[in-house]
Amino acid sequence: MPTDAVEIAVRWRDSARFTAWLDAAYGQRWNARWSEFGGLRLEPEEPGEHRWQTRYGQLRAQMCEELPEAIEVRHGHRSYRVVPLVAVELTDPRAAELLRRHRQRTPGSVG
Structure with missing residues (x-):
């Protein structure tokens, strides 16, 4: 994205x-x-x-004060530690709105 x-x-x-x-x-x-x-x-x-x-x-x-809980996402041979999407959605109103719009436009999306 x-x-x-x-x-x-x-x-x-x-x-x-x-x-x-x-x-x-x-x-x-x-x-x-x-x-x-x-x-x-x-x-x-x-x-x-x-x-x-x-x-x-x-x-x-x-x-x-402390880093948020993270999960590991793999892309090809690389790993990235990222905040779970649900945590981002709960703490960032802009991200929540973007995800809401994406889900409305994408048939069969999860969430």
């Missing part, structure tokens, strides 16, 4: 490492006031959306 940004979960205690990665990846933070990336400090602790543009593309982060 195409996406405009990768969404990740980051523990608050890993914030300094995450900020260092953002800096190395030429990150720029989303500035809602100007509706563009840039002009704000990178650190997640600073006010603003947890959304950045990096040389790898856009990134959104959910900052949390």
